[in-house]
Amino acid sequence: SQTIHQWPATLVQPVGSPLSLECTVEGTSNPNLYWYRQAAGRGLQLLFYSVGIGQISSEVPQNLSASRPQDRQFILSSKKLLLSDSGFYLCASLRGNEQYFGPGTRLTVT
């Protein structure tokens, strides 16, 4: 079965600092991978998705970027965080036609 790891679990960063969130997937190969953000107020918004190594598609213009250096590794980054980047970040992997989610990273930008 597929397992998705995310770290760190929680993060508090000052405005203007860099960010790197990591997601790794076990139990599958060449999955579609996704980054979602859940801001306060519950809605989930798709940020990026990737169908393979080095292939990244952005869904919304923003202060963040994503990379996929290895088949089962998906990284979310920022050079300079904004207050509006605070939220709960979820990584997901596609299995068949179903997305399964990691435990998430709660980011607070102060």
Added chain:
Amino acid sequence: AQKVTQAQTEISVVEKEDVTLDCVYETRDTTYYLFWYKQPPSGELVFLIRRNSFDEQNEISGRYSWNFQKSTSSFNFTITASQVVDSAVYFCALSGIAGGTSYGKLTFGQGTILTVHP
């Protein structure tokens, strides 16, 4: 564009009551998938069900049941005899087929906060 609407922002019930969470969707795809996810206080999204657009059979899994009606573009979720452990945020979501141009991307509703009181 795809859209999912969960009109109920919050629902509060007493244990053992039945509760139905509504979901209405919009899509131009002829083939699509509908999902329900549960988000407990821990934050992780738990997959509950997937329904194909060409399968309108209702499904029951224990205390959970789902009613898919293509004619009204609705995919409602009922919890029978609710329990305190059912308290969570529930999301309805929609995607096109993974092999198509939608790449399996999910469009979520805003979620319904369900609180079950003892």
